[in-house]
Amino acid sequence: MALIGGLLGYLYGPFWRLRKVPGPPSLPLVGHLPLLAKYGPDVFSILAKQYGPIYRFHMGRQPLIIIADAELCKEVGIRKFKDIPNRSIPSPISASPLHQKGLFFTRDSQWSTMRNTILSVYQPSHLANLVPKMQSFIESATQNLDDTIKEDIIFSNLSLRLATDVIGDAAFGVNFGLSNPNSICESMKSVNVENSSASSSDEVSNFINQHIYSTTQLKMDLSGSFSIIIGLIAPILQEPFRQILKRIKGTMDWKMECTNKNLTGRLDEIVKKRMEDKNRTSKNFLSLILNARESKSVSESVFSFDYISAITYEHLLAGSATTSFTLSSIVYLIAGHLNVEEKLLQEIDGFGTHDRIPNAKDLNESFPYLDQVIKEAMRIYTVSPLVARETSSEVEIGGYLLPKGTWVWLALGVLAKDSRNFAEPEKFKPERFDPKCEEMKRRHPYAFIPFGIGPRACIGQKFSMQEIKLTLIHLYRKYVFRHSLNMEKPLELEYGMVLNFKHGVKLRVIKRT
Numbered sequence: 291m292a293l294i295g296g297l298l299g300y301l302y303g304p305f306w307r308l309r310k311v312p313g314p315p316s317l318p319l320v321g322h323l324p325l326l327a328k329y330g331p332d333v334f335s336i337l338a339k340q341y342g343p344i345y346r347f348h349m350g351r352q353p354l355i356i357i358a359d360a361e362l363c364k365e366v367g368i369r370k371f372k373d374i375p376n377r378s379i380p381s382p383i384s385a386s387p388l389h390q391k392g393l394f395f396t397r398d399s400q401w402s403t404m405r406n407t408i409l410s411v412y413q414p415s416h417l418a419n420l421v422p423k424m425q426s427f428i429e430s431a432t433q434n435l436d437d438t439i440k441e442d443i444i445f446s447n448l449s450l451r452l453a454t455d456v457i458g459d460a461a462f463g464v465n466f467g468l469s470n471p472n473s474i475c476e477s478m479k480s481v482n483v484e485n486s487s488a489s490s491s492d493e494v495s496n497f498i499n500q501h502i503y504s505t506t507q508l509k510m511d512l513s514g515s516f517s518i519i520i521g522l523i524a525p526i527l528q529e530p531f532r533q534i535l536k537r538i539k540g541t542m543d544w545k546m547e548c549t550n551k552n553l554t555g556r557l558d559e560i561v562k563k564r565m566e567d568k569n570r571t572s573k574n575f576l577s578l579i580l581n582a583r584e585s586k587s588v589s590e591s592v593f594s595f596d597y598i599s600a601i602t603y604e605h606l607l608a609g610s611a612t613t614s615f616t617l618s619s620i621v622y623l624i625a626g627h628l629n630v631e632e633k634l635l636q637e638i639d640g641f642g643t644h645d646r647i648p649n650a651k652d653l654n655e656s657f658p659y660l661d662q663v664i665k666e667a668m669r670i671y672t673v674s675p676l677v678a679r680e681t682s683s684e685v686e687i688g689g690y691l692l693p694k695g696t697w698v699w700l701a702l703g704v705l706a707k708d709s710r711n712f713a714e715p716e717k718f719k720p721e722r723f724d725p726k727c728e729e730m731k732r733r734h735p736y737a738f739i740p741f742g743i744g745p746r747a748c749i750g751q752k753f754s755m756q757e758i759k760l761t762l763i764h765l766y767r768k769y770v771f772r773h774s775l776n777m778e779k780p781l782e783l784e785y786g787m788v789l790n791f792k793h794g795v796k797l798r799v800i801k802r803t
């Protein structure tokens with residue numbers, strides 16, 4: 291009897307505490323996973339229409355409170371931040387030690403100390419100094435495009451190489467050499483520190499493949515590893531299953547374990563070398579943390595070796611997959627909207643001759659239409675459509691009392707497609723972000739938040755916008771792009787920790803005359 295009581299408590303306890311929040315009927319154990327399987331990520335928009343701006347969704351046994359309204363997002367992300375300061379740790383992450391100790395999933399004072407130290411790397415003056423370095427990576431990554439005229443390229447691969455190199459340099463002071471046309475085809479023995487280039491194509495492609503694998507295998511839908519799926523249904527069983535499966539060759543858990551071990555080993559090597567380097571500058575993010583640690587301005591326990599490794603790796607992940615996805619989706623959308631392309635080319639050509647490289651101020655002020663195009667593309671393809679939070683005390687949101695420990699997820703992707711804020715939301719119309727446009731004036735200020743909201747919003751927003759703008763200006767000065775006939779229509783997406791393209795973005799390059 292006690293056993294049955296315990297089992298029922300385990301299965302229904304999480305639901306019972308939140309039963310007053312509306313939501314569709316859910317099945318024991320699997321919760322609303324069948325709905326996710328049926329509709330994919332669109333399920334969150336569909337349910338918002340049916341159940342309103344705050345509703346319950348059971349990711350297996352775990353209930354989530356989904357917030358699908360701009361005003362309520364402001365309440366969760368900003369007004370009630372002190373009661374909701376951390377992110378919940380989703381099942382795929384709890385299975386991945388590599389991803390746990392970064393800024394994303396650290397909590398409370400550990401998080402605020404880390405964030406405050408890191409923030410100095412993202413000051414406007416530091417970012418402005420990165421422009422020449424970013425530009426040189428961009429030139430290098432796009433150097434071979436002339437040879438691919440009238441051929442299809444997988445643009446999403448190029449953009450991932452580029453974004454990984456840029457963040458590798460800014461975060462670690464390491465040139466991975468992925469966008470160097472020669473070292474892509476040559477061999478690379480090791481990833482060397484401080485401005486030395488990586489050589490050996492097997493190693494480069496190995497590294498990038500592992501990096502991509504590690505990012506894309508953290509699924510949030512039903513295509514993850516077996517232990518992740520078990521974790522959704524019965525979290526208590528996830529770790530024992532993972533421990534067993536990671537030893538069985540060929541399973542997804544085994545592959546993830548090997549990949550993560552390899553990557554961690556390589557990155558730890560970089561961190562160790564940099565720790566020993568007495569002449570390090572503070573131009574990159576890793577050196578800055580190490581300097582702060584040695585000068586005792588932050589406690590060594592806050593930035594222990596594990597945390598430094600995790601946070602540096604996190605920058606590589608967070609800074610590459612998101613920026614690269616965004617760049618590819620922008621170019622893809624422009625390729626399908628020639629009126630937008632024409633207006634954009636006019637703005638870019640009007641800036642000056644090709645040898646005039648825009649500086650940080652130019653990027654902020656001289657490309658208003660480019661700004662609108664980027665925002666509209668990020669609205670159509672919101673790379674991070676759900677943002678996680680967890681209550682640290684009992685708190686009232688939208689008329690419901692949520693107990694401590696409730697997972698509250700902000701549905702940025704649903705907000706971005708809400709017709710109350712974006713007329714004809716499926717259409718690509720950059721002009722809707724023109725500050726003079728009526729729709730823009732009427733819009734809720736938090737209806738479009740692709741970088742999140744409040745003190746936990748993305749730390750790399752300005753960094754990535756600078757990189758994206760520089761890249762697009764460089765590309766469109768020389769080329770335009772068209773969809774490849776070999777690309778599926780509509781574009782198919784994969785739902786991992788961030789959105790990804792199922793088959794890449796395939797484009798045809800046309801040289802401008």
Ligand code: HEM
Nearest residue numbers: 394608609612613616674741742743746747748749750754
């Ligand atoms: C287009 C590019 C990017 C997008 C769309 C994006 C989006 C996001 C979103 C939605 C969040 C969660 C915010 C929240 O919870 O309110 C986030 C957090 C974060 N992002 Fe980004 N990101 C991008 C680029 C970058 C880059 C380039 C970096 C690093 C250089 C970065 C580092 C981070 C970190 C460390 C966090 C966690 C912040 C914290 O918890 O304090 N991101 N990002």
